[in-house]
Structure formats: structure tokens, C-alpha cells
Amino acid sequence: MLANAATYQVTWEKLPDDFVLDNEPVDNINQPLLAAVLTESLELAGRLPADALTITNYGICATLNNRFVVKAPDWGYVSSIRVSREEVKRSYTPRLQGEIPVIVMEFLSDTEGGEYSSKPTYPPGKWFYYEQILQVPNYAIFEPEGGVLEVYRRDDLGHYELQTPDANNRHWIAEMNLFLGVWEGSRENRTDYWLRWWDDNGELLLWGLELAAKERQEKNAAQERAERLAAQLKALGVEPEV
Numbered sequence: 001m002l003a004n005a006a007t008y009q010v011t012w013e014k015l016p017d018d019f020v021l022d023n024e025p026v027d028n029i030n031q032p033l034l035a036a037v038l039t040e041s042l043e044l045a046g047r048l049p050a051d052a053l054t055i056t057n058y059g060i061c062a063t064l065n066n067r068f069v070v071k072a073p074d075w076g077y078v079s080s081i082r083v084s085r086e087e088v089k090r091s092y093t094p095r096l097q098g099e100i101p102v103i104v105m106e107f108l109s110d111t112e113g114g115e116y117s118s119k120p121t122y123p124p125g126k127w128f129y130y131e132q133i134l135q136v137p138n139y140a141i142f143e144p145e146g147g148v149l150e151v152y153r154r155d156d157l158g159h160y161e162l163q164t165p166d167a168n169n170r171h172w173i174a175e176m177n178l179f180l181g182v183w184e185g186s187r188e189n190r191t192d193y194w195l196r197w198w199d200d201n202g203e204l205l206l207w208g209l210e211l212a213a214k215e216r217q218e219k220n221a222a223q224e225r226a227e228r229l230a231a232q233l234k235a236l237g238v239e240p241e242v
Contacts, residue, residue, distance in 0.1 A: 010133055011063045012096040014087075021059055021070065021090065028109045030144055032056070033188060034195060035075040035107075041197055041205040042077075047178070053078040053098070059091035060101065062133050067122060071129050073104035076136075079175065094134060102175040103138035104130055105195070115141050131160050138173055140180065140195075147182045147193030170198060178205070 015021075035056040042048045055076035062069050070091060081088060081098030094100040106115040106126065117125025120132075130136045131154060139152045139160055151171040152160035165171050170181035179198040185191070187207065197205040206214065233239070 008064045008133065009066075011066075012093050013061075013063045013068075014093055014096060015059075015061055015068060015070070015091050017090075019068065022072065030190065030192070031074055031107050031109070033190060034142070034144060035105075037187065037207055038075055038105075038195055038197070041207055044208060044211060045197075045199075045205040047176070047197075047205070049080070051080045051082075051098075053081050053085075053088065053092065055092065055101065055104070060104075060134065061091050061093045062129075064122060064124070064133065069123055069129065069133070071126055073101075073126075073130075074107045076101045076104040077176065078102065100134055101136050103140060103173060103180075104134075104136050105140040105142060108141065108143040127160070132158065137175060140171075142182075142195055144193055147184065149180070149182050149195065151180065168198075168202070 039048070039054040039056070042054070048054070055073060055078065057072050057074060058076075059070040059072045060076065078092065078094075078101050079099050081092070083097045088097055092098070108115065114125050114127075116127055118128045118131075119125035120128050124133065127139070130139050135154065135158070137154050139154075141150045141152075142148070149165075149171070151163045151165075151173075153163050155161045163171055165181070166179075168179075168181065170179040172178075173180050176197075177200060179200075179202075181196060181198060183194050183196040183204075185194065187194070187209070199205065
């Protein structure tokens, strides 16, 4: 039987400056790309407030029975921090320094990372830590090679429940007022599955290169319309103003 969260004395303390953080590399080359574009599209869409924090392979801390625990999700989103960014440069302690993350994500790889670990004893598994200690409302597990996305939401009993996607195969993240889903396409020489955001109207939040392409298309279309209008005016004997 799993230990209950009440078994722990949970406190929220800043890591000491001399605390040694895990500095191992990420599991594979795709993980930084997957994380970076999640943040980029939020920022370009104006969905990243100045006091928000996005987390990429970066430690989220809690103190359990006077022992520090640090877990580093592949991506996460905190809606508001209450301290300067300098103070959270090395790690982030929820409740002490700001809100608990709205969502954390893990990207599966060939390396066993324990994304489903409910181990309650010290050090606790990721699942138990996110669900019972941090109490993060949304937990996403993504398998990039097959494009399989699992989204779990913490229910009223304090346990993660697998969510059923909507008709568009997307998941509503209520705290962000956005949908999260899988998109297949190419970027940075990687043609595969990606995680993308959609707004409540079903509009895709674009990457920078997509926005640039859209702006070019709109500019070209406007120029073509202007040229057609000028030609029509000339045919009528009207010289268009330059």
C-alpha cells in the first residue's frame, strides 16, 4: 500500500547555494527542441506574462522530513512567481517563491526515467512527487516517436486520472485557457510529432517561423490585390495615385 502524502512533513525552503544539483545531460537530442517550442509559441502569442515561469529540465524543490527533493521535468509552466528571476536561477521552490506549477511534462525516451513511478519512500518517484507532494493539477507524458500523449488531471481525491481528449484529439488545460495536443510536421531538420497549443477558438499558436511565413503571405496577397486594382483602374482610364 502506498504511503499517504500525510506521512511526510512537507516544507518549502530555498535550496542552499552549495547544494549540488544533478547536472546530467538530457536523455536525447529531441527533448530540448520539444520544450523550446512550447515556450516560444506561448511568448509569441502574448500568453506568457512577465511573472510567469517556464521550466525546462530545471529543478522544482520541496523539503520532505528535513531532506531536500529536487525533480526536473522536461517542461513545466508556473503562472506566477513572487521573487526576482535571479532568485530562481538555479531552482524553484513552489509556495515559497510562487505558485505551484500548472502543468509538468515528461518526454519519454529510450532511457527509463520513472515517469510513472509512484514510489512514496525517499526519494519519491516522479508521479508521487508531482501528484502528492507538489500537487500539480496537470501531468502530461509524451512519447515523441509514436506521437502518444497522455494527460492526467488531479481529481478531487488528490489522484491523477487519465483524461480523454476531445474530438480534435486535444486536451483542455483550464488554468492556461489553452488546448494541448499533438501535431505532426517539420522544424529544425526534425520531421516527427510535436506538442502544440491551440486557443479556445481552435486557432493554433504559431511558432516564429510560421508567423514570419504568414506575414510574408499576407504582404504578398495585399500587394497582388493592389496591383490588380491598379490594373482595373488603368483599364477604366483612371491613373492610380502612387
